[in-house]
Amino acid sequence: MIYSRGRKVFVAVAGAAVTIVALLCIFPFWMVVAGSLTPENEIYVHGYSLWPQSVSTEAYKLAFEDPGKIIRSYLVTVGVTGAGTAVSLFIVSMCGYVLQRPDFKSRNFLTMFVFFTVLFNGGLVPWYILMTNYLHLKDNYLALILPMMVNVFYLIIMKNFMRSIPGALIESAKIDGAGEFYIFLRIVLPLAKPALASIGMFIALNYWNDWRNGMLFMQDETMYPLQYYLYRLLSSLDFLKSAAASTIDLGDQVFPSESFKLAMTVVATGPIILLYPFVQKYFVKGITIGAVKG
Amino acid sequence: MRWLNNLRYDLRKNPVLLLMALPVILYVIVFCYLPMSGIVLAFKQFDYAQGIFGSPWCGFKNFRFFFISGQAAVVMRNTVLYNIAFIIVNNIVEITVAIFISEIGGRWFKKITQGAMFLPTFISWVVVSAFVYNIFSYDFGAFNHLLRSMGGEPVDIYSQSTLWIFIIIFLNSWKHVGYGSVVYLAAIMGIDAEIYESATLDGAGELQKIRYITLPCLKPTVVILVIMGIGNIFRGDFDLFYQMVGTNSLLFNTTDVIDTFVFRSLLFSQEYGMSAAVGLFQSVLCFGFLTATNWIIRKVDPENSLY
Missing domain, CATH: 1.10.3720.10 (MetI-like)
Structure with missing residues (x-):
């Protein structure tokens, strides 16, 4: 098929716009993963960034020490x-x-x-x-x-x-x-x-x-569902600290609360994201079955 | 009493079918109809020991408290205005994205971008609140990091109540763009391709085709979605607002909606009577709006009316 010039311009603009929206949609996911892998002292100095200067798995170690x-x-x-x-x-x-x-x-x-x-x-x-x-x-x-x-x-x-x-x-x-x-x-x-x-x-x-x-x-902490558990981690520092391995001796190091928060977010969200490509088509189908009424 | 005769008929002729429908019917009776009797609580001074029905009556005191405190106006205004903004912004974004996706080629490109846009639909608002913290935190957030590195002064976004109007509207649109664009994409796919072909032969440009073919064909879908949105205009998205704002009272003026207000009054200040009153007030408003909008849909497009 031969496309006219107007069509080509339009497709280019549409493609660029859709790409930007798609990138905006995955951008926060990337930010959280990057943040969880940033060493705590770098976060304190530079804040979270798109591309950490160095990588540390300390927060994950803390998360998996006593999971x-x-x-x-x-x-x-x-x-x-x-x-x-x-x-x-x-x-x-x-x-x-x-x-x-x-x-x-x-x-x-x-x-x-x-x-x-x-x-x-x-x-x-x-x-x-x-x-x-x-x-x-x-x-x-x-x-x-x-x-x-x-x-x-x-x-x-x-x-x-x-x-x-x-x-x-x-x-x-x-x-x-x-x-x-x-x-x-x-x-x-x-x-x-x-x-x-x-x-x-x-x-x-x-x-x-x-x-x-x-x-x-739920008042009993052992009965918290995952998302509420994550909510408590994010909203209360004491709860966050109690969730980390009690066995790890941090010495006089500060508790790496910032990277730990994000590491826990990744741990709580990761598996469902991995499952996502396999189930996406059912959702699309579901929306179409329900059409407007859903 | 035709329904009673029908029930009697089914009891005799279709007892198994009746039994099969029973779990849902019982569920609805216990968890939806039974609580309706608790509405009386709105007119009572709730006393935990005496239960709902033993507590003394107090007339409209609970309602008066809600309205006089000034909170009624704020939460109602916020609920309605946010919903209006959501309807407008979401529909514009979703329709634009759907049209663009339908126009571009490349199976893989479509698949990957759509997959990316669907991702936010999958996660809970709790995770979104972690995202927001990651970007907007005063001390460590990427946004303030960027401001500092450009020599600017950091902004404490968690105390800027006006900014949250935009953040919330943006995030809501961000979370729903994948879902909503699929609804519109399905409608676009239903448009007869021949119409576009003959328009091209007649020399119509891309924008003209969108203006004169796609948009008019989408109109019924838009109308239904908008009317349904208006029907729910007094219902705030609790998950969204509670996760974004939580108990940060600095932001309540621009971000507190009816649902979060009721939740907090119930859970944190145990004001049973007052929160029941607000809940009832909201339910009545919702009922009125839903019935009215459904009546309108039935006039416009009976196929899509809710009942």
């Missing part, structure tokens, strides 16, 4: 994310399937019943009191799982997706004598795989990145 605590909160987050995503995906897809079945007469009423909670809710305080005073979920892992178990928007997306499954398939399975639950497990779920993968990714990401419920409900 029990961060591994602990990793386990909490992995467990909560795994259990939460699995249960959430299961009950949401099951309900979404039922709510679009044409022969299920209550579908409109129940959809409205669920959807109303998007329009109106009691606010944070009554919900908080329910969680703590009535269900007694303080310092209970359920307090990290339950709050994000049902997302009405994902339910609606799931319901819309299930509509694309031909009703004749379900009818014929019924004639063959299959029960409703069996049909859902064996016929509907396999056909809904693309939606399950994408929505599952979104649910998992919400669980993974949650810190608010940790802050609201």
Whole structure:
């Protein structure tokens, strides 16, 4: 194809603009990695910079000398994310399937019943009191799982997706004598795989990145989810110091709090970033499935 | 009571289906409808020992406290203005990026740049706050480092409340550009390529094609997203504001939103009654706006209405 001059100029400008935006998006990631590898005394003199003059792994050594605590909160987050995503995906897809079945007469009423909670809710305080005073979920892992178990928007997306499954398939399975639950497990779920993968990714990401419920409900430090653990590290120097290896003798050296903070940020974020290239396509697909409604 | 008859019908004819929907229904009843009864708390002087329903009534005292303290005006103004700014800035940035990506060639170039733009979507606001500290910290931040090396005076950004308006708007756009541009990119991909071809044959330039084909085709998507944004205009992004500002009261005047205010009043000052009142006030406003905007969407484009 022959491009006109105007087109060439336009493509060059567009390419440059997109490149700049993309660089802006990864720039802070680079800054944090660079900062975590900068020797503490260089940070004190020169501050964080794009390109440290020398490299030191001291902060990482400190982080990995006694990694029990961060591994602990990793386990909490992995467990909560795994259990939460699995249960959430299961009950949401099951309900979404039922709510679009044409022969299920209550579908409109129940959809409205669920959807109303998007329009109106009691606010944070009554919900908080329910969680703590009535269900007694303080310092209970359920307090990290339950709050994000049902997302009405994902339910609606799931319901819309299930509509694309031909009703004749379900009818014929019924004639063959299959029960409703069996049909859902064996016929509907396999056909809904693309939606399950994408929505599952979104649910998992919400669980993974949650810190608010940790802050609201967790007082026991050993039960902190990863993001809340990181938040405490960043916001409290005492907490930061207590997280570092107690076994290391720093002598009269200052505690390398600045590089250590960033090293912990890298340790807490690194694995998910490494996973990212493999899951990105599910997110893109998910956005397109949900289109505007997501 | 048609819904009751329908339920009775399903109970008889589709008991298994009803059972399959039950987990979500029960969840919603316990975690969404049950707390609604706690709304009464907004009109009560909360006493921990007596619980929600045993506490004495106090009329509108909780509301009055919120409004008279002057905080109501500030947090409501901030919530609304930030949301308006987010809607405008995000949409402009996302549409521009989507159009640019759709126009440039190179599969790998597209893949890599899009991958980079999606990265911020993946991380929590906690990590973003580490980024911000890394760049804006007074003593060690890269920004002040740059200022010093150019012979300037460092700025204590964490006490400059006006600057945070721009930082927050920028970061919000930064975090959502990948996600939002995919939504618009999907819409652009849906435009018939023949329209562009015939426009090229008629001698239309690139900008003309964008102006007269792409933008008009995106209009329905923009309208829906904007209206939905307006529906949520009284809902502040708690994660964003709390992670950026936290308990730094120097910045509250320009950065405190309803959601962070309620959170702090609940968790740090244990003002149950007052924060419940503010929460209820916000819920009612949200309800009004969502219902109104959905009514508008139903008129404009019934396909995309929420219900």
